[in-house]
Amino acid sequence: MQLCETKSAIRDLHATWRQVGESIGLVPTMGYLHDGHLTLVRQARAENDRVIVTIFVNPTQFGPNEDLATYPRDMDRDLALLRAEGVDAVFAPSVVEMYDGAPETIVETTKLSRILMGRLRPGHYRGVATVVTKLFNITQPDRAYFGEKDFQQLAVIRRMVRDLDMPLDVISVPTVREADGLAMSSRNVKLTPEDRAAAPVLNRALDTAANAPTVAKAHKIIRDTLASEPRADIKSIDIRDAETLARVSGPITRPVVALLAVRFGNVLLIDQRVLTGEKP
Ligand code: AMP
Numbered sequence: 001m002q003l004c005e006t007k008s009a010i011r012d013l014h015a016t017w018r019q020v021g022e023s024i025g026l027v028p029t030m031g032y033l034h035d036g037h038l039t040l041v042r043q044a045r046a047e048n049d050r051v052i053v054t055i056f057v058n059p060t061q062f063g064p065n066e067d068l069a070t071y072p073r074d075m076d077r078d079l080a081l082l083r084a085e086g087v088d089a090v091f092a093p094s095v096v097e098m099y100d101g102a103p104e105t106i107v108e109t110t111k112l113s114r115i116l117m118g119r120l121r122p123g124h125y126r127g128v129a130t131v132v133t134k135l136f137n138i139t140q141p142d143r144a145y146f147g148e149k150d151f152q153q154l155a156v157i158r159r160m161v162r163d164l165d166m167p168l169d170v171i172s173v174p175t176v177r178e179a180d181g182l183a184m185s186s187r188n189v190k191l192t193p194e195d196r197a198a199a200p201v202l203n204r205a206l207d208t209a210a211n212a213p214t215v216a217k218a219h220k221i222i223r224d225t226l227a228s229e230p231r232a233d234i235k236s237i238d239i240r241d242a243e244t245l246a247r248v249s250g251p252i253t254r255p256v257v258a259l260l261a262v263r264f265g266n267v268l269l270i271d272q273r274v275l276t277g278e279k280p
Contacts, residue, residue, distance in 0.1 A: 001082060002089045007138050010052070010091045014140060017088075022049035026141035026168075028132060031055040031092075032072040033081050036176040036184035040145040041085045043173055052139050053082050055092040060099075061127030067266075072186055091139060098134065107133045109159045115245060116238055116259060117152050117270070125156045132157055133166075141168050149175040149183050151257055151272040155245055175272070177203065183271050194231065195264035201229040202260050206273035209258060215239045215249050218275055222258060233263040242274050252277025 004010040017024060025048030027040045044051045055078055062068035075092065082090055106126055112118070113125035136144065146154045158170050175183050181203030182188065182196075191199060205225035212218035218239055226232050241248050242255040252275055260271045 001079070001087050003079065004089055004091050005093055006097055007093065010089060010138060013089055014052075017050050018140075023142045024048055024050045024052060024139065026135065026139050026144045027051065027053045028135050028144065028146075029053060029055055030057045030071065030186065031078050032074055032186040032189075033078045034176075034184045034186065036147055036149065038081065038085060039176050040147060040173050041082065041087060043171065044143065044145050045086055047171075048141075048143060050088045051086070052089045052091055052141065053087050054135050054139070055090060056098065056131070056135075058098075058127060058131040059095055060131060061124050063121055063123060066121070067187075067190075070190070072189055091135075098131070106130050107160060107164075109156045109163070112152070112156050112159055112245060115152075116236070116240070117261060120235060120261060120268075125153070128153055129156055129160050133160070133164075136166060136168065143169045143171050145171050145173060147175060148172050148272065149185070149270070151259060152245065155243075181207075183269075185269065187267055187269065190267045191264055195267065198229050198231040199264055199269060201226060201232055202262055202269060202271040205260065206258055206271060210273065210275060211277070212252065212275065213277055214251050215256065218252065218256075218258060222260065226260070226262060231264055235261040235263055235268065239275070 002013055025044030027044050029037050041053060057071050059068055107129040108126040109129060118125050146157060154172050161170050177183055181200045205222045208225050209218040209221045212221055219237060222237050226234050238259045239256050242257040248256050255274050255276055257272055257274050262269050
């Protein structure tokens with residue numbers, strides 16, 4: 001496995017693979033890897049000749065009062081995990097390497113970036129879309145892998161790839177969970193033991209709403225379940241069209257997605273579930 005810290009190093013490596021017609025899968029991450037990330041890596045490994053994982057805590061997607069400085073990092077551990085998965089290259093640039101030259105160009109999905117989590121985190125999805133565009137241009141993958149856990153991020157990236165005719169396939173991977181149902185996240189280590197014990201309430205709330213017949217019923221079930229946990233500070237509960245993220249109401253007759261953002265202490269957790277309204 002090669003560790004590339006510069007754009008030119010990963011481009012040179014990439015050129016040698018392309019010359020012999022090898023396909024390339026990309027898994028963008030912010031590091032501090034867990035089994036959710038590794039599930040994306042395994043799928044990329046199975047579907048491509050070469051796999052590139054990027055590790056970059058992107059400052060432009062963090063707001064001024066967010067957790068950029070305290071975002072957990074452990075490069076040595078990450079590299080060991082990725083080596084064990086048979087990854088071909090890790091691209092881990094510095095902030096200066098990524099953003100040198102005072103860039104003035106941004107990429108933004110003008111509607112999708114301003115709704116839902118985009119309202120809670122202004123500028124977040126613009127930061128994501130811009131850095132993902134840069135990572136696509138630097139690594140030129142055939143396929144790029146993203147988790148459904150970050151459902152709105154996935155929608156933003158799919159829209160951007162479609163709107164700008166980016167020549168690659170976006171592949172989505174279902175959320176990987178801890179044994180107690182908590183969606184795996186690099187931020188989970190920041191929870192206090194009490195908050196960690198309370199946090200599976202997100203998954204429980206989503207489970208309970210799985211077969212709700214209407215949007216209003218699903219919303220109420222989720223709110224009531226979350227409210228039963230005093231440590232959970234509900235930031236948002238949204239039920240939207242699973243494809244467009246447009247507002248929905250009435251009976252659930254086509255897939256909708258329930259999107260939750262809940263704070264425990266100063267850690268913001270998100271989770272999501274597609275609800276079909278069908279009886280099991
Ligand atoms: P992050 O390092 O948090 O930016 O995540 C990198 C990628 O891993 C994103 O595409 C995430 O959606 C995905 N991911 C994070 N957590 C999970 C999880 N629990 N299950 C599946 N994918 C995940």
